[in-house]
Amino acid sequence: MGTCEKKDAMDLLKFDGIHKSYTRGGMFGDRQRHAVLKGVHLSIAPGSCIGLLGRSGSGKSTLGRIALGIEAPDAGTVLYDGAAIDQMPAARFRDFRRNNQVVFQNSLGSVNPRFTAGQIVAEPLKNFKSSTAAALKEKINDLLTQVGLRREDADKYPHQFSGGELQRVCIARAIALNPRLIVLDEAVSSLDMVVQSRIIDLLMALRDAAGIAYLFISHDLRVLAKIADRLAVLHDGRIVEDVDLTEPRQQAYHPALIELIGAVLPPISEWSKRRNEAICV
Amino acid sequence: MHLIKTLLRRKLNWVALPLMLLFGFTALLAPWLAPHDPEQVDLSQRLAAPGAGHLLGTDHLGRDILSRLIWGARVSLGSVLIIISLVMLLSLVVGCASGFMGGITDSVLMRICEVFLSFPTFILAMFLIAVLGMGMTNVVLAIVLTHWAWYARIIRSLVLGMKHREYILAARVAGTAPWRLFVRHLAPSILAQLLILATLDIGHMMLHVSGLSFLGLGVQPPTPEWGVMISDARQYIWTYPEQILFPGAMIFLAVMAFNIPGDTLRDSLDPVIRAEEV
Numbered sequence: 001m002g003t004c005e006k007k008d009a010m011d012l013l014k015f016d017g018i019h020k021s022y023t024r025g026g027m028f029g030d031r032q033r034h035a036v037l038k039g040v041h042l043s044i045a046p047g048s049c050i051g052l053l054g055r056s057g058s059g060k061s062t063l064g065r066i067a068l069g070i071e072a073p074d075a076g077t078v079l080y081d082g083a084a085i086d087q088m089p090a091a092r093f094r095d096f097r098r099n100n101q102v103v104f105q106n107s108l109g110s111v112n113p114r115f116t117a118g119q120i121v122a123e124p125l126k127n128f129k130s131s132t133a134a135a136l137k138e139k140i141n142d143l144l145t146q147v148g149l150r151r152e153d154a155d156k157y158p159h160q161f162s163g164g165e166l167q168r169v170c171i172a173r174a175i176a177l178n179p180r181l182i183v184l185d186e187a188v189s190s191l192d193m194v195v196q197s198r199i200i201d202l203l204m205a206l207r208d209a210a211g212i213a214y215l216f217i218s219h220d221l222r223v224l225a226k227i228a229d230r231l232a233v234l235h236d237g238r239i240v241e242d243v244d245l246t247e248p249r250q251q252a253y254h255p256a257l258i259e260l261i262g263a264v265l266p267p268i269s270e271w272s273k274r275r276n277e278a279i280c281v
Numbered sequence: 282m283h284l285i286k287t288l289l290r291r292k293l294n295w296v297a298l299p300l301m302l303l304f305g306f307t308a309l310l311a312p313w314l315a316p317h318d319p320e321q322v323d324l325s326q327r328l329a330a331p332g333a334g335h336l337l338g339t340d341h342l343g344r345d346i347l348s349r350l351i352w353g354a355r356v357s358l359g360s361v362l363i364i365i366s367l368v369m370l371l372s373l374v375v376g377c378a379s380g381f382m383g384g385i386t387d388s389v390l391m392r393i394c395e396v397f398l399s400f401p402t403f404i405l406a407m408f409l410i411a412v413l414g415m416g417m418t419n420v421v422l423a424i425v426l427t428h429w430a431w432y433a434r435i436i437r438s439l440v441l442g443m444k445h446r447e448y449i450l451a452a453r454v455a456g457t458a459p460w461r462l463f464v465r466h467l468a469p470s471i472l473a474q475l476l477i478l479a480t481l482d483i484g485h486m487m488l489h490v491s492g493l494s495f496l497g498l499g500v501q502p503p504t505p506e507w508g509v510m511i512s513d514a515r516q517y518i519w520t521y522p523e524q525i526l527f528p529g530a531m532i533f534l535a536v537m538a539f540n541i542p543g544d545t546l547r548d549s550l551d552p553v554i555r556a557e558e559v
Contacts, residue, residue, distance in 0.1 A: 068454050094456070102454045110447035112466055124455035173455065 012181055012213055013067060013100070014043040017076035020062055036062050038237030039076070046180060049207065049214040051228030051245075053221060053260060058234045060217045064183045067215055068102055069093070098128055101174040105186035107166040111158045117144070117169045118154030124176045143172040147202060164195035168202070175206060181213045188223060200227050221264050233257045288545050297541035304535055308355040317345035319352040320503040328521055337527055340513060346524075349505035350531055356506045357535065360417065361486045364424050365479050371429040373475075376436025377463070380444065391437070397430035403492070410498045420499035424489050428482075435478065439471050480543020484536030491532070507531050 021035040036059040044050050054060045065071040066078060069085050077084040080096045088096065101124075104110040111120050121140050125131070131139070141151045147168040158166055167187065174182050184203070188196045204227060206212060218224050224231055225245070233241035235256035243253075253261070288294045307314060316336070323343035331338040337346040379390045397405070402424075409423040443449055443466075452466055491508015493499035500506040507528040514524035 065450070068450075070450055070453055097454070097456050100454070102451060104447045104451065106447060110451045112448050112452070114469055123452060123457060127456035127458070127461075170451075173451070177456075 010045060011043040011079070012046045012081070013215075014079040014082075015040050015063070015067070015076065016079060017041060018063065018066060018073045018078070019075040020059070020066065020071075020073050035237055037066075037073070040234070040237070040239055042232055042239055042242070044181065044213055044215060047207070047211040047213050048230060049216055049228045051224030051231045052215060052217045052234060053224055053231060053257070054219065054234035055256075055260070056219060059237060060219075060234055061185055063234065064102070064185045064215065064217050067181075067183055068100055069096065098177050099180040100183070101177065101179040101181070102183045102185065103167070103170045103174050103187040105189050107163055107170050107190075108158055110170055111166065113158055116155050116157055117149070117161070120158075120169055121154075121172045121176055124173060128177055139176075143176055144169075146175070146206075147172045148198075164191050164199065167191065167195075167199060171199075171202065171206075175210070175212070178210060179212060181215065183215045183217065185217045186219070187216075189218060189220060196223065197226075203227065219260075221260055233260070287548075288542055291541075291545050293541050294545055297538050300534060300538035301542060304354055304358060304538060307351050308358045311352045311355045315345075315348035315351045317348040319344060319348040319505040321345075322503075328517070328524075331523065338523065340510070340524060341517065344503075344505075346510075346527055349510060350507070350527060352505040353507045353510060353528065353531070354535075356417075356500060356504065357487050357490065357508075357532075360421055360490050361483055364421055364428075364486050364490075365483065367421070367425045368429050368432055369475060369479065371425065372432030372436055373471075375429070375433040377440055377467075377471075379433070380437040380440025381459075381463075387437075391434070394430040394433050397427065398434070400427075402427040403489070406489070406493060407496070407498065410493065415498050415501065417500055417504075420490060420493050423493070424486060428486075432475070432478070436471060436475070439474060440467060443467055443470065476546055477543055480539050480546070483539045483543075484532070487532060487535065 018037050018040040019035070020037040021033045023033055040059075040063060042050070042052075042063075052060050052063065062071065066073050069078070072086065077086065079085070080088075080100075083092065085093065085096055115123075118137075118140050121143050122136055125136060125139060137154075140154055144151060144153055149165065149168055149172070153161070153165070153169075158169075161169065170187075187203075188199050191199060200223065203214065207214065214227070216224060216228055229244070229246050231241070231243040231245055232239050233243075233254060233256055235241075235254070241254040241257045243257075288298060321344060323339070326335070326339050326343040327341055329335055329339040329343070335345045335347065337350070340346055340349070375390055375394070379387045400408075405427045406420075406423040409426060410419050413419040413422060449462065449466055452462055457465070488508070490499060491506065491511065494506050494508045495512040500509055502509065510528040511525055511532075514521070514528070517524045
């Protein structure tokens, strides 16, 4: 729906008619198939940031997992550099794996509690490169500094970090292999506003420095408005809106997006205006 | 080193650990430690009170009780060790295969488990011994076959619960190979939980071995075994109560000695509790 056929050659990742449904109910109850995705078409250009917006349960995270190749769609294909990921030879899939990383919402749940931050960041490095212990340590230090942590943090365990710090560890892990795409699955949603905006600044800086593309999954329009240059709205299993945020637009928006815009809380300036009025009176 | 420090931080382990070591050494060094031959019958000395010649007295056949307890440690602990190792091995393979692969493999393996779970363990063990024949080896086999299914189901549910955790997904995205995923991420958590189950089951297994021996299906007389000794002493419970007291105390102490450090071990493997204690 939002895809332009002529762009095919330069698409980093492309969803082509993705369908996915889950089975509800057990062996003996009446089984129901619940369709989550009903033909999703979306393409991601290298170095771009696509905001995937949708209400809770709209299938955003499912689409994210399908993009990462850790869940298979029922129908449709995911194309990486024009090749379907489910038909790739093993070596090619390894290249795909290396270049597609993830940051989840729950930072504490997405790291092994038995690992130190250093071990967490080292995991992808060890899987793809064999390097000496000293070089690995140096690389870990680099990555931790890059995301705004200190080198001493490498020896700390996940529960010794705050949510924002641990999310930085997760980002360090995601960028360790210099990927081309990172799926950010509600990556800032559980953080407070100040930390949220710092993490977004970090992500934007990383994008400018390394040219990483983001699939930024969120239900928060304000976050996406800040970072995304394209906005895709997932509603009822389909992409109903694909807006280029860098260009002004005349047409009317889809009702699902209008509803989401309407639900945004008033910005801080409005609040301070009201407070000032109260003081003046 | 870290493990020992963690264990010593709890006062109860100051009692339990030496006891555990004592049982271990006793079992290992039984031939050298026992003052008498545990199977030597001397009817002139039967039911002697504890004293200089026999430190803990003698049983109804005049055998030295202390020597029988020392040799009994070897039989009881040795058999339980073998049983637990075999149960863990078998259930780990089945549970992980079931949890990881799912689908038909899972269904077939779990139906087999259910067959084993549908009988009371003791009855099934007795049936298996009736088929396999009497003796220690068959008792071990029977107990393994009647207990692995419980563990397999627990391991399967642990694997299922962890398979979709975000850190497992994140590790997969980071390119971690399946076997590495298992060794580095799944096994440590699973083993931690298995360890506590196993330590709490040591006593249960000991009683199983003793119980089957008591029925004459397991350890054959005159081999010394704590359970056999209790059943021998049963008829003298009113006249010579110390006869039943000594082997009973051994089982009690052995079970306690393994439960307490096992409990601490479980806590120390949990990084959150570990951090709170530091």
